[in-house]
Amino acid sequence: MINLLIDKIKEQNSPIVVGLDPKVEFLPECVREKAFKDFGHSSKAIGEAFYEFNKGIIDHIYDVVPSVKPQIAMYEQYGIEGLIAYKKTVDYAKSKGLVVIGDIKRGDIASTAEAYAVGHLGQVTIEGNTERGFDSDFITINPYMGYDTIKPFLDVCKEENRGLFVLVKTSNPSSGDFQDLKVGDDFLYERVAMKVDEWGQEHMGQEYSYVGAVVGATYPEVGKRLRELMPKTYFLVPGYGAQGGKAEDMAHYFNKDGLGAIINSSRGIIAAHKNPKYEQFKNEGFAMASRQAVLDMKKELEEALR
Amino acid sequence: MINLLIDKIKEQNSPIVVGLDPKVEFLPECVREKAFKDFGHSSKAIGEAFYEFNKGIIDHIYDVVPSVKPQIAMYEQYGIEGLIAYKKTVDYAKSKGLVVIGDIKRGDIASTAEAYAVGHLGQVTIEGNTERGFDSDFITINPYMGYDTIKPFLDVCKEENRGLFVLVKTSNPSSGDFQDLKVGDDFLYERVAMKVDEWGQEHMGQEYSYVGAVVGATYPEVGKRLRELMPKTYFLVPGYGAQGGKAEDMAHYFNKDGLGAIINSSRGIIAAHKNPKYEQFKNEGFAMASRQAVLDMKKELEEALR
Numbered sequence: 001m002i003n004l005l006i007d008k009i010k011e012q013n014s015p016i017v018v019g020l021d022p023k024v025e026f027l028p029e030c031v032r033e034k035a036f037k038d039f040g041h042s043s044k045a046i047g048e049a050f051y052e053f054n055k056g057i058i059d060h061i062y063d064v065v066p067s068v069k070p071q072i073a074m075y076e077q078y079g080i081e082g083l084i085a086y087k088k089t090v091d092y093a094k095s096k097g098l099v100v101i102g103d104i105k106r107g108d109i110a111s112t113a114e115a116y117a118v119g120h121l122g123q124v125t126i127e128g129n130t131e132r133g134f135d136s137d138f139i140t141i142n143p144y145m146g147y148d149t150i151k152p153f154l155d156v157c158k159e160e161n162r163g164l165f166v167l168v169k170t171s172n173p174s175s176g177d178f179q180d181l182k183v184g185d186d187f188l189y190e191r192v193a194m195k196v197d198e199w200g201q202e203h204m205g206q207e208y209s210y211v212g213a214v215v216g217a218t219y220p221e222v223g224k225r226l227r228e229l230m231p232k233t234y235f236l237v238p239g240y241g242a243q244g245g246k247a248e249d250m251a252h253y254f255n256k257d258g259l260g261a262i263i264n265s266s267r268g269i270i271a272a273h274k275n276p277k278y279e280q281f282k283n284e285g286f287a288m289a290s291r292q293a294v295l296d297m298k299k300e301l302e303e304a305l306r
Numbered sequence: 307m308i309n310l311l312i313d314k315i316k317e318q319n320s321p322i323v324v325g326l327d328p329k330v331e332f333l334p335e336c337v338r339e340k341a342f343k344d345f346g347h348s349s350k351a352i353g354e355a356f357y358e359f360n361k362g363i364i365d366h367i368y369d370v371v372p373s374v375k376p377q378i379a380m381y382e383q384y385g386i387e388g389l390i391a392y393k394k395t396v397d398y399a400k401s402k403g404l405v406v407i408g409d410i411k412r413g414d415i416a417s418t419a420e421a422y423a424v425g426h427l428g429q430v431t432i433e434g435n436t437e438r439g440f441d442s443d444f445i446t447i448n449p450y451m452g453y454d455t456i457k458p459f460l461d462v463c464k465e466e467n468r469g470l471f472v473l474v475k476t477s478n479p480s481s482g483d484f485q486d487l488k489v490g491d492d493f494l495y496e497r498v499a500m501k502v503d504e505w506g507q508e509h510m511g512q513e514y515s516y517v518g519a520v521v522g523a524t525y526p527e528v529g530k531r532l533r534e535l536m537p538k539t540y541f542l543v544p545g546y547g548a549q550g551g552k553a554e555d556m557a558h559y560f561n562k563d564g565l566g567a568i569i570n571s572s573r574g575i576i577a578a579h580k581n582p583k584y585e586q587f588k589n590e591g592f593a594m595a596s597r598q599a600v601l602d603m604k605k606e607l608e609e610a611l612r
Contacts, residue, residue: 021418024432041433073414077421078430079439080390087386107448108379108411109478109544112327115379124384126330127347133385142413144450144473146480167450172415174452181489181497188494191487238415 001137001162002205002212002234005099006259008066014298015254017101017236018061018290019266020089021071022050026271028286031056047081050074054089056287057270062096064294069101069236069264072134090136101236102136105167107145114152122156138163140214140236143192150199154211158203163210166196168226171216171239189222193229200233208234208260215253217245217263224252227260235261241268241297247304254305263301269293307443307468308511308518308540311405312565314372320604321560323407323542324367324596325572326395327377328356332577334592337362353387356380360395362593363576368402370600375407375542375570378440396442407542408442411473413451420458428462444469446520446542449498456505460517464509469516472502474532477522477545495528499535506539513565514540521559523551523569530558533566541567547574547603553610560611569607575599 009015024032027049035049058068070093075086093100106116118124119133141153143166153164169179169189179189193213200209209232215223217239226235235253239245240263253261272278272293273286281289315321330338333355341355364374376399381392399406412422424430425439447459449472459470475485475495485495499519506515515538521529523545532541541559545551546569559567578584578599579592587595 036433041435043430043432043437043439046430046432071414071418073412073418073421073425077425077439079425079437080386080393082425082439083389084386105412105414105448106379108377109476112377112379115383119379119383119385119388124349124352126349126352127342129347131349131385133349133383133388142411142448142450144448144484145476145478146483146485148478148480170415170451172451172454174454177452177501178450178494178498179452181494183487183489183494188484188487188489192484195483 001099002208002210005066005234005262006208008099009259009262012064012066013302014065015262015301016065016294016297017067017069017262017264018057018065018269018294019069019071019103019238019264020054020057020270021074021266022053022270023074026267026274027053028273028283030284043078043081046078047085050082050085051088053286055092057290058093058096058098060287060291061294062098064291064298065098067099067101067262068093069103071103071266087134090134094135099138100136101138101140101165102134103140105140105142107142107149109145110148110152113149114156117153117156121153121162122160138165138212140165140167142167143195147195147199154199154203157210163212165212165214165236166192168192168196168213169215169219169222171218171243171245175216190225190229193226196233197230204232207257208232212236214238217250218243220249220252227253227255231255236264237261238264240265242266247300250301250304258305265297268297307405308514308516311372311540311568312514314405315565315568318370318372319608320371321568321607322371322600322603323373323375323568323570324363324371324575324600325375325377325409325544325570326360326363326576327380327572328359328576329380332573332580333359334579334589336590349384349387352384353391356388356391357394359592361398363596364399364402364404366593366597367600368404370597370604371404373405373407373568374399375409377409377572393440396440400441405444406442407444407446407471408440409446411446411448413448413455415451416454416458419455420462423459423462427459427468428466444471444518446471446473448473449501453501453505460505460509463516469518471518471520471542472498474498474502474519475521475525475528477524477549477551481522496531496535499532502539503536506536510538513563514538518542520544523556524549526555526558533559533561537561542570543567544570546571548572553606556607557611564611571603574603
């Protein structure tokens with residue numbers, strides 16, 4: 001799966017992942033009103049609207065980005081109906097050939113981690129019948145509980161040819177509260193990075209490992225240091241655009257081969273139709289606005305990485 | 307909600323939380339076969355079986371324990387149908403007066419954390435209509451990403467009079483990989499504990515704070531140290547029984563007032579009917595086995611804490 005992701009990045013020359021993190025205020029009026037008309041002012045309506053919104057965007061971007069990253073919390077917030085929309089979004093994105101990164105940030109002790117791994121990357125067997133819960137290609141996971149909570153995810157990844165992105169240094173302002181604590185001469189995030197590098201050696205693809213790292217766009221100097229510490233690790237880089245990450249800093253996150261990072265943008269792409277810059281695409285044209293925003297981001301990155 | 311939890315613990319003299327973490331192999335034959343007959347070999351059958359199993363147990367323990375803790379991963383593994391069973395379990399437990407601790411170990415950047423908080427402790431508003439996704443009283447959360455990822459949970463807790471248990475020192479063997487790293491003279495888990503104590507001061511109940519801590523039963527010396535560092539923090543203590551935590555060590559986790567900790571047992575209670583010790587209650591009597599296992603655990607703890 002990491003090989004496929006890299007092939008698609010090369011083919012499209014597009015190290016971009018689009019965060020499918022819908023909010024009600026991002027919905028164009030046409031999508032919102034249709035859902036309310038069909039299902040009332042209910043979570044079912046929101047779920048339907050989120051899915052229609054995502055579907056429109058996917059249809060207009062699947063040939064210019066390799067990957068999407070739905071943030072499960074935005075769906076989980078609306079309970080079961082929201083999670084149905086999450087599942088449908090994952091399945092639809094895969095049907096269009098996109099690599100799906102489920103942004104779920106799970107983590108728990110062994111048997112529980114195994115359940116999450118099976119639910120999001122694997123399959124359950126019920127008296128010989130198999131079913132897949134949420135069928136993503138990669139998921140994000142939290143390392144705080146240590147190796148035996150990572151191992152079950154690794155095992156399922158090996159079986160299923162899927163991958164992980166482990167939180168190392170996150171993009172938020174308080175990420176330093178614990179991640180930046182000094183452990184001997186290292187920052188905690190460096191210690192986590194060394195472990196991610198080690199875990200990744202257990203499951204290598206062609207050039208990069210199946211165990212990636214989440215490294216926030218908002219700390220480019222840290223990105224540079226982590227690039228050295230984890231040469232074979234793909235970086236998932238959140239925090240570009242709305243959170244403050246700048247194109248000119250993104251070079252730090254890449255290796256000399258031009259690979260090694262995939263930059264996430266969510267609001268900047270999916271809510272582009274609300275941006276005066278893309279006014280010609282507003283309301284029904286929302287998905288065209290997302291496509292244009294992707295093409296603009298691609299250009300920005302190309303220039304910055306040249 | 308922390309006040310209610312403490313009142314119930316005092317009233318029942320039972321500092322016990324039952325982990326509702328069903329697995330197919332824990333199901334009594336009668337429950338499993340009925341579900342397969344009604345719904346085939348499908349995740350819907352498993353969801354139904356999990357719910358019927360939990361309901362039976364809840365009916366037989368709600369007057370002898372204050373609280374239950376469903377582990378969402380065991381349900382999420384079976385996708386949407388599993389999560390429907392999780393939701394129904396939470397709702398049913400609340401209808402019987404139990405305090406529900408959703409063991410979800412979520413954590414993410416601000417707006418995303420807010421979505422999790424709303425989905426599990428709060429409510430969404432859809433054009434004036436409100437709905438609750440997964441309506442638990444407490445949830446467990448992961449601190450690795452720092453304060454701004456905790457704050458949205460705190461805000462919803464204040465509004466809704468609900469609470470949190472933050473992972474501090476977990477019960478698993480590799481918990482030390484990061485949690486035991488030395489930061490200056492402290493272990494990382496001590497630094498996290500100091501923060502939990504500080505965050506708790508923002509949201510105090512009568513004697514204890516609404517911000518609890520997860521402290522594993524398997525490291526009693528650590529429990530003792532953390533008890534000193536977080537005097538006003540309620541401890542959720544997993545790892546009792548099957549994972550190795552012993553009754554005689556539990557005194558370390560309590561304050562002089564006899565309060566301050568709630569000990570979780572999952573397998574030991576819910577799979578008691580598979581234990582030769584409770585053979586008289588096997589199959590249809592599964593819930594009576596759970597009740598007896600709770601009463602035995604209560605006695606064990608009483609003796610150990612005397």
